[in-house]
Amino acid sequence: MKKALSVLTVSAMAVSMLAGCGSSSSAPAASTAAAQETTAAAATTEAAKEETTAAAAATTAANAAAAQDVDLSDKKVGVCIYQFSDNFMTLFRGELQSYLESLGFKPENIEIVDGANDQATQTNQIQNFITSGVDVLIINPVNSSSAATITDMVQQAGIPLVYINREPDKDEEKRWEDNNWDVTYVGCDARQSGTFQGEIIAELPDKGDINGDGKVSYIMIEGDPENIDAQYRTEYSVKALTDAGIKVEELDDQVGNWDQAQAQSLVANSLAQHGKDIEVVFCNNDAMALGAKQAIEAAGETIGKDVYLVGVDALQEACENVKDGSQTGTVFNDHISQSHSAADAAVNYIKGAGNPHYIGCDYVKVTKDNVDDILASLG
Ligand code: GAL
Secondary structure (H helix, E strand, C coil): CCCCCHHHHHHHHHHHHHHHHHCCCCCHHHHHHHHHHHHHHHHHHHHHHHHHHHHHHHHHHHHHHHHHHCCHHHCCEEEEECCCCCHHHHHHHHHHHHHHHHHCCCHHHEEEEECCCCHHHHHHHHHHHHHHCCCEEEECCCCHHHHHHHHHHHHHCCCCEEEECCCCCHHHHHHHHHHCCCEEEECCCHHHHHHHHHHHHHCCCCCCCCCCCCCEEEEEEECCCCCHHHHHHHHHHHHHHHHCCCCEEEEEEEECCCCHHHHHHHHHHHHHHHHHHCCEEEECCHHHHHHHHHHHHHCCCCECCCEEEECCECCHHHHHHHHHCCCCEEEECCHHHHHHHHHHHHHHHHHCCCCCCEECCCCEEECCCCHHHHHHHHC
């Protein structure tokens, strides 16, 4: 089981703020001002750090109290994952399993099933969990648009429900609120991940305009289009560029369904058609960025020189590529904090303590500058 990243992020920020301030001093007056700034920044950072540490301690204490109040050793939790072969959801479910065990659930009382990317299969699995009498369900829906049907089934059986990773729409979330149901969603706001992808490009010295023609020519490789993460990342990555005043040109937009092999062949086709005109390859996730990297290298191009490449998730392999420059950047999709929050929410429901109907989490922008911290937190 891994530790959540919040404290680490703050201390990494402290190091980079201090390093940034220290290096700006040359003339004595400037250096005094810089020193004062550094002290102020350090104080603010320290305060933020203490707050974060206190919040983390409070959460741990609350979890421990929750776990003590109620004996979890005979409680059963059913977990539905949309598809086991998805790289990111594999990390998520591994962490969820070990964290649930650390809270006191017995391994034999945690059942995690594979929806095989088929909603009918998953609906059957949910029905089976209801019949077998689980105490709580954690569901990563195959189709978020089926959430209302799923909620009705689970709600009528009187079982609390924690949705993860694929956010149901606002109307559905409003129903939980209006009816005061024990239903919540744990996840991050995908708009933020898209924005971070665009910012990684906008913050490059040439702002993504490798050929200097005054615009960034990009291709977009999308995840499953039913998924809000794919929709928002596609929209907000480009929006971050235009918001920064950068002109853009879309050369291609294809659906790779979060999958490495599909992305590899899509990017190979696109390169065959557009060649060196492509300056940026945006992939909605890292699995697809790994496929894009294979296609780019097979076409004899060098990432960082001929083309830029960004993904989302911070898979270990993608981070290693960011470190050696063969992927421009990624965005950490914090499966550790999301899986812990989902398990904590499940425990709160079992305990009768309730939960807010939306439990959020922040993404983290990942470039060469901070990739070592992220790799360290992935363990
Ligand atoms: C996204 C993640 C993708 C994929 C998808 C599945 O949040 O970035 O890699 O796992 O969820 O819904």
